[in-house]
Amino acid sequence: MDDLSPSLVTRITGVIHKQIASRQLSLGARLPSIRSLAEAQGVSKSTVVDAYDRLVAEGVITSRRGSGYFVAAPTAPLALSDIGPALDRQIDPLWLSRQSLETPDDYLKPGCGWLPPSWMPEDDIRRALRAVARNPKSNLVEYATPLGHLPLRQILSRRLGELDITVAPQQIMLVDSATQAIELLCRFLLKPGDTVLVDDPCYFNFLAKLRAHGVKVVGVARTAHGPDMAAFSAALEAHKPRLYITNTALHNPTGTTLSPLMAHRLLKLAEAHDLTIIEDDIYADFEPEPSARLTAFDGFERVIYVGGFSKTLSASMRCGYICVRGDWIDALIDLKIATIFSSHQLPAELVCAVISDGHYRKHVELIRQKLAALRGRTVESFERMGFKIGVVPQAGMFLWCELPGGRDASELAKRALAEKIVLAPGNAFSLSQSASGFLRFNIAQSQDGRVFEFLKRALG
Amino acid sequence: MDDLSPSLVTRITGVIHKQIASRQLSLGARLPSIRSLAEAQGVSKSTVVDAYDRLVAEGVITSRRGSGYFVAAPTAPLALSDIGPALDRQIDPLWLSRQSLETPDDYLKPGCGWLPPSWMPEDDIRRALRAVARNPKSNLVEYATPLGHLPLRQILSRRLGELDITVAPQQIMLVDSATQAIELLCRFLLKPGDTVLVDDPCYFNFLAKLRAHGVKVVGVARTAHGPDMAAFSAALEAHKPRLYITNTALHNPTGTTLSPLMAHRLLKLAEAHDLTIIEDDIYADFEPEPSARLTAFDGFERVIYVGGFSKTLSASMRCGYICVRGDWIDALIDLKIATIFSSHQLPAELVCAVISDGHYRKHVELIRQKLAALRGRTVESFERMGFKIGVVPQAGMFLWCELPGGRDASELAKRALAEKIVLAPGNAFSLSQSASGFLRFNIAQSQDGRVFEFLKRALG
Incomplete structure (x- = not known):
């Protein structure tokens, strides 16, 4: 019709x-x-x-x-909360997520954790939608199998080989996002009262998530090459943690990458203290050359690998995955069924269609090139304003910047929000609240002149 | 290309x-x-x-x-678990889910909890895929807002008006399925050690889910018109439960529907004992005329309403929703962000495209007619084999059947599985394990002659 x-x-x-x-x-x-x-x-x-x-x-x-x-009855009127962001909410790990997700399109978001929509492969997704729509074999109505779309797991198995991670498709479980993967793993591994190690600073949503799980969280300072190994060792001794959650490569928010030397030391300590590690590798496709992965060294003895496509492909049709030792899969399937019954099939088929096309490789290569081109001059501009950048990342979208003159990032973020600019104040990432002088910038989201104009004015 | x-x-x-x-x-x-x-x-x-x-x-x-x-390196070989179902797994609440999800296409699934794929609106979904692919306003790459796609919430707000549920779009949160909705609400409302009431029998995954939450579960017998009210009242006195989870209309597995009288009594008891209720209404669209809803009577004082589209539209692109009192929304958003960050945008837009087209109403009307046409003769065939059906449901896909001669449903289910037939033995649904003589049949999945042939032979 x-x-x-x-x-x-x-x-x-x-x-x-x-x-x-x-x-x-x-x-x-x-x-x-x-x-x-x-x-x-x-x-x-x-x-x-x-x-x-x-x-x-x-x-x-x-x-x-x-x-x-x-x-029929009319729709009830919209509440204010549907229209504008709250300006007075205390800055906590959830503050930044909500500002980034809830603010209208006319806000600038240099503090946001994802790329601008114009950088994403929208044409490839439209092509994949058409391809799935016309393919008589597409599964458009039935539940996914417990592990999820096999062709995508086969592709992931091969792709992970490029990171020296040997994993069979039946060790890979698809879920609806990397965040959901970590959620499921926390449910799988933790009970209230357990202790979990995180990097300090770390991705702020780890802190929100672990708080929701009722576990004790201990932070270990992040250095240029990984966690501070002396502090890590001391934390293992003192707190007997069950789990460590980390980004090995292109760590959020610092952009730093674990060195092979640190990876080896870390795994030796983990073994000695029977520590399980979740390696959250959602920034993998931003690396031009793969660095060391804990999972590659460990071979799934004690490391669980998590990945996803929200950062490079689409955050609208999400798809994440868990790679885990074979003898844990069965119990993980039970928990997946009990908690979400099944993950999305259609988004998995769409992701599969996009990444099995040569375009996706070209697309991520283009993202890397664009970020590389912007990184140098963005660093220069920030340094000219007085920011200190301890480690300039080799790749990825983040710059972890220390404010000049001991200024408070939360105060600055509140001022910025009043001018429709969402900044990412350091303490949202810091368990010890020791990053009040830092901001995380997203290179791709910081190119609007009004961002620099605001910063100059605020810092001047 | x-x-x-x-x-x-x-x-x-x-x-x-x-x-x-x-x-x-x-x-x-x-x-x-x-x-x-x-x-x-x-x-x-x-x-x-x-x-x-x-x-x-x-x-x-x-x-x-x-x-x-x-x-490059070859793909590791498939494990057996990817190919065939395990035949020896003990029958528990998860057994049935796994048999239904994991068995290959050549298995018959009269015990399955969803409609055959041929009953689902595949053409409408293909049309929606093409429409979303060509619509320049489709959000194909960005995260959903915390509550999810506003046009869909507006439609839901209007549709729920037909059930006498008055709910504003800003009281509706989209999630990735009704199961995820209940998962999020359990995280929101429960702590380990709390007590939760369920119907006995009830949807088996409630039991698996609550077990995973470490709460105490108490069952209340389900009668033809709702829970046994004396037992319900006694359970409130004895166990001080925090929560009751139920299907008001077309209860799974019995197909029974709460009467307005029972709804009113139940809410009075809930108020007296400060009980919160989750009304899981995923079978709403199967009803030709809407029956009483607890949420409609209660007006979100203590009832939370959950719905979804996996049963009538698609289980491949899932979309569920939570309707809740306005002052709980903010905290629920925080928990949603911490646990899954955001729900899927694209499936929500696709569901919105399908249901805002007049075809969907015709599609669910057709499902109702087809089920009505099959119900009478299926009941007759089962009764001829000696099954007893206490209540023949007014609508929906389920028949809750007592086996003749005190036979054991689990034994029968194991025999059936060896012949590639997945049955749903009663005790998978029963906390008290008092339903060993029952099977749940799905009318739409029971029409293959081999099902009747097997049952006649096994019962003969």
Whole structure:
């Protein structure tokens, strides 16, 4: 039907919408009969039938058998919370997520943790949508199998080989995002009262998530080459943690990468203290040359590998995955079924369609090149304003910058928000709250002149 | 590229796949140069370039700068667990989920909890995929807002009005499924050691989920019109439960529906004992005429409403939702961000596209008619075999059937599985394990002659 006369049907639904909005048709009022509206509007009766069907589907009107169509209850008005961000919320690990997710499109987001939409492979996704729509083998209606779409797991198995990670497709479980992967693993591994190690600073949502799990969290300072090994060792002795969650490569927020030497030492300590490690590798595709992975060294003895596509492919159709030792898979499947029953099949097929096309490799290569081109001059601009950048990352989107003159990042973030700029204050990432003088910038989101103009003015 | 010469590119990737499979090209071997393969196969060089790009994307080959293309590591072989179901697993709440999800397509699934794929609106979904692909306003790459796609929440707000549930869009949170909705609410409301009431029997995954949450679960017998009210009252007195999870309408597995009288009594008891209730209404669209909803009576004082589209629209692109009192939304958003960061945007837009089209109403009407047409004769056939059906449901897909002669449903289910038939034994649904003589049948999945043939033989 929508292939025949969409514009006519849309015109008729528009007429009714307008009459309701202007109170010509009020709540409970009977709509014109199909014949009379068709005559009045000069369209066929079937066009009006289709338009009324659509309005019924939208819930705008209802039909009563034998007596016609009536205006249904109106939608309740929007609350302010749907329109604007709260300006006074205390800055905590969730503050930044909410500012980044909730602020309208006219806000600048140099503190945001993802790339601008224009950097994402939208054309490839549209092509994948069309391909999945026309492929008679697409599974559009049934649940995914417990581990998820096998062709995607086979591709992941091969791709991970490039990081020297040997993993069979049946050791890979698809889930709906890397965040959900870590959520499931926390449910799998932790009980309230356990202790978990994180980097300080670390991805702020680790802190929010672990707080929600009721576990004790201990931070270990992050150096240029990985966690401070003396502090890490001392924390193992003192707190007997069950788990360590980390980004090995292109760590969020510092952009630093674990060296092979540190990886080896860390795994020796982990073994001695029976520590399990979640290696969250969602920035893998930003690396031009792969660095050392804990999972590659460890071979799934005690390291669990987590990846996803929200940062390089799409955050609208999310797909993450867990790679784990074979003898844990069965219990993980049980927990996945109990908590979410099944992960999304269609997004997995779409991700599979996008990445099995040569375009995706070119797309991530292009992202790397664009970031590389911007990184140097962004660093230069920030340094000119007085920021100190201890380690300039080799790749990725983040710059971890120390404010000049001991200024407070949270204060600055609040001022910025009033000017519709979302900054990422350091303490949102810091368990010890020792990063009040830092901001995390996203290179790709910091190119608007108003960001620099604001910073210059605020710091001047 | 895929629009120009997909068959040629596919032919070339096929040639390479075959040479690798037959060991003509072994691990690490260099592939023919682009020019020589183009000449040998009579295709253009750009076709070979595209084919090699695709093979690189699949991880089948790798490229080394300046030195050509090489065969990458092969995929590890499939484990048996990827191919066939385990036959010896003990029947527990997870057993049935795994049999239903893991068994191959040639199994019959009269015990399964969803409709056959041929009943689902696949054409509408293909149309929605094309519509979303061509709509320039589709959000294909960015995170959803914390509450999710506003147009869908507006439609839900209007549709719920038809159940006498008055809920504003800003009280509705989209999540990735009704199961995830309940998971999030359990995280929100419960702590280990709390007590939760369920119906006995109830949806088996409630039992698996609550077990995973470490709470105490108490069952209340389900009667034809709702929970046994004396037992419900006694359980409130004795166990001081925090929460009751139930299907009000078309209860799984019994197909029974709460009467308005019972709804009113139940809410009075809940108020007196400060009990929170989750009304899981995923079978709403199966009802020809809406019955009483606890949420409609309660107005979000203590009832939380959960819905979803996996049963009537698609289990491949899942979308569920939570309707809750306005003053709980903010804390729920925080928990959603901490646990999954954001729900899927694209599936929400696809669901929105499907249900805002008049076709969806016709589709669910057709499902209701088909089930109504099958229900009578299926009941008759089962009764002829000696099954007892206490309450024949007014709608929905389930029949809760007592086996003749005190036979054990689990034994029967194991025998059936050996003949590639998945049954749903009663005790998977029963906390008290008092339903060993019952099976849940799915009317739509029970029409194959082999199901009746097996049952006659097994019961004969």
